[in-house]
Amino acid sequence: MDSFLLIAIPFFSFAQNEKATWDYPVKPGSKEWLNIEDYFKRFELLNIPAPLLKKISTEELVKSCLNYPEYRLIFTRNDLQSGYNFIRSSFNGFVELETRPDAGKELMKVYAGYKPDGFDLNLTDLEIGRFMSKFTFIELLLAQTEIQNKLNPGDLKELMSICSQKYKVKKDRQKYYGGIGLQTTVLVIARQQSKKLANVKMKYGDQKINAFVDNLSFDTIDFLDDIVTENDKILSDGL
Amino acid sequence: MKTNDYIFRYLFFTLFLILIAIAANSQGTIQTPMGQTVMVDPGGDDSYWVPICEADAAQWIIDNNSDAQRIGAATTNYNCHSYAWNVSEGGSSINAWLKQTYNGQPNLSKYWTNDAYTSTSNVGDYEKI
Known part of the structure; x- marks a missing residue:
């Protein structure tokens, strides 16, 4: 029984990480988006649900962050850092990414492929x-x-x-x-x-x-x- | 309603007119209503960014079912601050990129510091943003 647990738990964790992804099921402009009257509350629809946020691998989290639908808003502030600060305050994925020890390494892997x-x-x-x-x-x-x-x-x-x-x-x-x-x-x-x-x-x-x-x-x-x-x-x- | 109007105007100005402090080759000046000198730049050579900013602004209006209206083509000659405080008051729209600060010193805020405008935190009282 003990041997079974030792084998099964790592496999289960691995499987969980593999499956945990976030592709924004509700997009800006959708019916669900427009149903919310308060503009700033609409951003909450893009947030990664808390249980998933802790399960998602850093590699997948990087993908989700780079595909954030409201990235365009970084251009709406006095400078791009202020723009990032704004979307960071609106999306929990960026906040989580900044806590991950391997965030930089995973971002570098993607960045290295950009020509x-x-x-x-x-x-x-x-x-x-x-x-x-x-x-x-x-x-x-x-x-x-x-x-x-x-x-x-x-x-x-x-x-x-x-x-x-x-x-x-x-x-x-x-x-x-x-x-x-x-x-x-x-x-x-x-x-x-x-x-x-x-x-x-x-x-x-x-x-x-x-x-x-x-x-x-x-x-x-x-x-x-x-x-x-x-x-x-x-x-x-x-x- | 006033809050929605405020949000739409705010986002309209910010999305439609590109809002990034970019490279400048030489500076110019304009005056506040009370005669304070405000620094302006020619804007940067970033014309390839204009289409994406225009497209994003147009898509934002659709996505949010906004009442915002496009009043003209985007340009790098002036930015939103310049439109609000300078161009809309009849000032030049050429070489008129107005930064919030200049060399680390207050620039835009001169308009409401011992001048013709006062600052308000009440969204219903604003005249300019």
């Missing part, structure tokens, strides 16, 4: 915008301090390197990405490296770096370039 030049130049502007916004969403998550704090030094170094590579590919397509598309890649770097950016601090001052780290405020693309350049130096020097 900034992976869109056809013949796509419509709208399709290109949709493609680029995928980076904005995942990079905003990777930039959250709660998520970065749970990555080990090796993973952080890898993340800094991946971001630098992706930034350079984005820069080759700056015409499309613009400041909006470039800023979140650099935010991931700046949130981690801000204390080490001696040259950037000397050139722009602490206030500019803090303003960027806090609310993505910046004046020129050169500022973003300089952060990436100094990040590369930090990585190559092994600091």
Whole structure:
């Protein structure tokens, strides 16, 4: 009997994790959505039910967060961090994700597969915008301090390197990405490296770096370039 | 009803006019009604983001059965703050991106700080957002 339990319990837990997914059964615009008069209460329909929230694997939770139907609202605040703060306050999946020790690692697995030049130049502007916004969403998550704090030094170094590579590919397509598309890649770097950016601090001052780290405020693309350049130096020097 | 109206206007302005502080090449100034100087920028080179913002705003209106109406094409020349406090009062809509703060200093709030407007927390009393 004891042997049976030892075998059965891990199998049961594994099976539970495999099955636990959340694909938002009630979507914005649906009848159930519109039946709720209070606009802000509608967001509760997107929340992951509490029992499922604890069972869902981090891999599946990352998928759910990246597919959050109201991600578009990040563009409705003064800056993208404020936008993220808003949707985080509305959706329990983001709050849960920030508590998971492996959130950063799972996000990195997905992010590594994103190719900034992976869109056809013949796509419509709208399709290109949709493609680029995928980076904005995942990079905003990777930039959250709660998520970065749970990555080990090796993973952080890898993340800094991946971001630098992706930034350079984005820069080759700056015409499309613009400041909006470039800023979140650099935010991931700046949130981690801000204390080490001696040259950037000397050139722009602490206030500019803090303003960027806090609310993505910046004046020129050169500022973003300089952060990436100094990040590369930090990585190559092994600091 | 007033609350719904407030929400719709608020979200309309925020969704329709892209609200991100982005790169600027040179700054300009505009004046509050009482003559305070407010900094504005040309806006950024982010034209490829306009269609997705317009599409998302249009879909948001459908999803929420909102009374919001599209009044014109979105642009990166000015943002929602600029529309509310500058453009709608007859100010220029060119090179008129109005950030909440500028170099870490208050910028937008000059309109209601020792000026022609006062701040209210009562949603029924608002005139501008």
